[in-house]
Amino acid sequence: MGVDAEEKKPLSTTCDSGKAKSKPGTRIENLQLGVYRVLVERKTSSIFEIDLKDLYEIVLSRTKLVRRLVAEVVFLAPGLMFLMTLANLWASIENVVLLSLETKILKIIEIGLSDGGANGQALMFAVCSRLLFVICTALISHWSRDLSPSLRKKVTDYYGDFLMTKNLNMDLPTAQANLKDRELSSSVPWEAFDGIFELSVKCFGVITELGFVAHVARSGNHGPIFALLCIGKPVMYLLTRKSLWDMPRIVQTNNEDYVRMQSLRWLEGKNFRMEVITGNIAQYIMNEFNKARGALGDIRTEHPEFIYSRQDSPLPGCISSVFGDLPVLYYAAIAFLAPSSMSLTTIATLQQASTLLRWSFWDIFFHLDNMHALLARVQQLYDLETASVAIKDGHISYPSAQTTSSSEFDKGMAFELRAVTFSYPGSKSSSEKTKALDNVSFRIDPGQLVVIVGANGSGKSTFIKLITRLYDADSGKVLVDGEDVQDYKVAELRQAIATLTQDHHLFPLSIEENIGLGYSEFLDLEEKERMELINEASKRGGAEDVIAKLGKGMKSVLDPYMMQYGVNIDEDGDSELAKELKELDKSTDVSGGERQRIVAARTFMRFNSKKVRFVAVDEPSSALDAEAELNLFNNLREMRQGKTMVFVTHRFGHLTKHADKILCMKDGQVVETGSHAELMAMEGEYHKLYNIQAKAFESDKE
Numbered sequence: 001m002g003v004d005a006e007e008k009k010p011l012s013t014t015c016d017s018g019k020a021k022s023k024p025g026t027r028i029e030n031l032q033l034g035v036y037r038v039l040v041e042r043k044t045s046s047i048f049e050i051d052l053k054d055l056y057e058i059v060l061s062r063t064k065l066v067r068r069l070v071a072e073v074v075f076l077a078p079g080l081m082f083l084m085t086l087a088n089l090w091a092s093i094e095n096v097v098l099l100s101l102e103t104k105i106l107k108i109i110e111i112g113l114s115d116g117g118a119n120g121q122a123l124m125f126a127v128c129s130r131l132l133f134v135i136c137t138a139l140i141s142h143w144s145r146d147l148s149p150s151l152r153k154k155v156t157d158y159y160g161d162f163l164m165t166k167n168l169n170m171d172l173p174t175a176q177a178n179l180k181d182r183e184l185s186s187s188v189p190w191e192a193f194d195g196i197f198e199l200s201v202k203c204f205g206v207i208t209e210l211g212f213v214a215h216v217a218r219s220g221n222h223g224p225i226f227a228l229l230c231i232g233k234p235v236m237y238l239l240t241r242k243s244l245w246d247m248p249r250i251v252q253t254n255n256e257d258y259v260r261m262q263s264l265r266w267l268e269g270k271n272f273r274m275e276v277i278t279g280n281i282a283q284y285i286m287n288e289f290n291k292a293r294g295a296l297g298d299i300r301t302e303h304p305e306f307i308y309s310r311q312d313s314p315l316p317g318c319i320s321s322v323f324g325d326l327p328v329l330y331y332a333a334i335a336f337l338a339p340s341s342m343s344l345t346t347i348a349t350l351q352q353a354s355t356l357l358r359w360s361f362w363d364i365f366f367h368l369d370n371m372h373a374l375l376a377r378v379q380q381l382y383d384l385e386t387a388s389v390a391i392k393d394g395h396i397s398y399p400s401a402q403t404t405s406s407s408e409f410d411k412g413m414a415f416e417l418r419a420v421t422f423s424y425p426g427s428k429s430s431s432e433k434t435k436a437l438d439n440v441s442f443r444i445d446p447g448q449l450v451v452i453v454g455a456n457g458s459g460k461s462t463f464i465k466l467i468t469r470l471y472d473a474d475s476g477k478v479l480v481d482g483e484d485v486q487d488y489k490v491a492e493l494r495q496a497i498a499t500l501t502q503d504h505h506l507f508p509l510s511i512e513e514n515i516g517l518g519y520s521e522f523l524d525l526e527e528k529e530r531m532e533l534i535n536e537a538s539k540r541g542g543a544e545d546v547i548a549k550l551g552k553g554m555k556s557v558l559d560p561y562m563m564q565y566g567v568n569i570d571e572d573g574d575s576e577l578a579k580e581l582k583e584l585d586k587s588t589d590v591s592g593g594e595r596q597r598i599v600a601a602r603t604f605m606r607f608n609s610k611k612v613r614f615v616a617v618d619e620p621s622s623a624l625d626a627e628a629e630l631n632l633f634n635n636l637r638e639m640r641q642g643k644t645m646v647f648v649t650h651r652f653g654h655l656t657k658h659a660d661k662i663l664c665m666k667d668g669q670v671v672e673t674g675s676h677a678e679l680m681a682m683e684g685e686y687h688k689l690y691n692i693q694a695k696a697f698e699s700d701k702e
């Protein structure tokens with residue numbers, strides 16, 4: 001380990017160290033730990049590795065969190081908690097009780113040896129007491145073994161519900177801004193609670209052990225001094241140990257050879273199987289990997305936290321070891337200076353007790369190390385409660401009274417964009433190039449069929465995302481039926497919109513549900529009525545034949561959640577298990593285009609809701625064959641009545657002739673607007689794109 005004064009060029013970074021300013025009283029240290037560059041924030045005033053004031057602040061700030069977590073868990077299962085506490089307290093005093101009974105036995109033997117005969121009755125009583133205690137401990141441990149798993153289930157269920165509700169209701173920008181929440185799982189609060197519980201029990205155990213030591217060495221008032229000496233080593237360790245775990249830090253792999261090795265190793269995964277096989281590149285990957293490994297040499301690759309904890313100087317280890325020997329030195333000195341104040345039994349007991357204490361302290365440190373990170377994750381989970389909602393709900397019902405009374409109400413939704421600018425969260429908003437929409441203004445009248453065309457990344461899909469309020473514009477206004485889109489109640493507005501995009505996926509549920517969820521209120525209808533609507537939607541989406549092909553028809557589940565594996569089975573053999581495993585491995589699947597048809601059927605299902613006034617179709621046809629695409633567009637157009645329709649497409653041949661308006665986009669701006677004839681006459685961007693498509697067909701004919 002060493003401090004690297006030289007700045008290395010990061011390959012990817014989350015913080016520009018050049019700009020990283022430290023808080024008052026802290027400094028930012030740039031470390032090179034093996035293949036990692038680590039930026040650490042440290043207290044400038046601290047002489048020890050750990051700052052006690054810092055530790056105190058951490059403890060204080062976490063107390064509220066711990067109180068809440070413990071209160072919630074206790075409230076979930078007070079009875080279980082009570083029994084678990086009793087069982088664990090019993091276990092925590094086990095060592096001390098055993099040691100105390102052992103001391104008793106030794107004392108009786110020692111007295112017996114010096115008096116020429118042991119007190120048989122007292123010895124028997126002490127041995128029986130110890131046996132009884134051991135049996136009781138074993139029984140308690142047996143009876144209490146299911147307590148912890150039962151409580152664990154209750155706790156993970158409770159926080160699982162909490163997380164699922166929060167995640168399902170989180171809007172898109174908030175979800176993208178909280179990427180770290182992906183790490184959260186319902187088991188985190190349990191792990192934290194379990195850690196706190198264990199820590200408390202261990203602390204109780206240490207207190208009883210210290211009390212026991214003080215009691216054993218009480219003659220000549222050695223007790224408190226000896227107890228203090230026993231905690232010397234752990235305290236010294238705490239002050240001198242090097243640990244990154246609690247420090248605010250940024251870790252980044254900046255060794256190019258290591259990064260290349262990892263990237264090449266990634267290619268062995270099944271995602272790249274096809275490319276590796278068809279490209280015949282396995283040997284190339286292996287050669288490059290070996291080259292990178294050679295170049296990396298002996299540079300350490302384990303986690304930087306582990307590299308950092310290695311001490312450069314042997315001094316802290318020596319000091320800590322000497323402190324560990326102080327109890328031995330102390331009773332050796334007593335035995336020499338005041339031999340009458342301690343018996344051999346007392347010395348043997350103290351020796352055992354000090355070892356016991358040392359292990360107990362290690363145990364506590366181990367739990368403490370984990371605790372900080374665990375509590376930080378629990379805090380993240382609780383923060384979901386107060387996570388700022390990016391998409392604020394409006395106050396106007398949709399359709400508003402003004403819309404319903406308008407003469408154009410029956411035609412569909414009206415839109416207007418006024419000088420709208422938008423960049424995706426996470427993109428560098430200061431740069432012009434990252435604006436997905438740049439000062440865009442246009443109008444779409446009720447009932448119009450609009451086709452949006454343009455090159456990749458020109459901003460076509462972004463427009464639909466703003467209308468459906470997946471995102472809000474950074475500046476400018478998006479008006480729906482004359483009102484600011486942000487003023488409407490989001491749920492009501494979305495009920496009036498049906499979308500079909502390439503981003504839509506099948507749910508891991510039955511096909512019936514996949515289509516039915518297009519309008520979930522219909523799932524409550526009578527079976528017959530519901531199936532009629534679902535069948536009709538599947539017909540319009542072009543999915544009828546696909547579904548008929550599947551063994552279980554509408555009840556088929558295409559992407560089910562499944563956990564299955566076989567172990568120690570000769571899969572080529574003909575054993576019963578091998579046959580069963582082969583049968584289990586057979587999964588039902590359909591092609592990409594067939595999936596798109598089922599997704600399209602879901603959108604048609606939504607049309608059954610009389611509330612839909614706007615249909616947004618964003619390139620749903622990438623995997624559809626020409627006939628399916630034509631049918632889809634025709635079926636959608638047939639249902640145009642009362643709806644404004646926007647199609648985003650690259651293959652605009654059959655759509656543009658039906659369009660009331662075509663918007664041609666380029667670099668986040670609408671560069672041309674008009675009918676097909678008007679845009680062709682302009683000989684601009686649309687003309688260019690159209691001719692590229694037309695030429696492809698002409699060259700096919702040649």
Ligand SMILES: Nc1ncnc2c1ncn2[C@@H]1O[C@H](COP(=O)(O)OP(=O)(O)OP(=O)(O)O)[C@@H](O)[C@H]1O
Binds near residue numbers: 425456
């Ligand atoms: N989730 C996202 N995060 C960051 N940037 C994004 C995101 N989605 C799109 N962009 C960027 O916004 C710009 C506009 O994207 P948009 O998806 O609207 O283009 P598009 O015209 O629909 O493209 P395509 O024809 O390829 O579907 C592009 O520069 C794109 O890289």
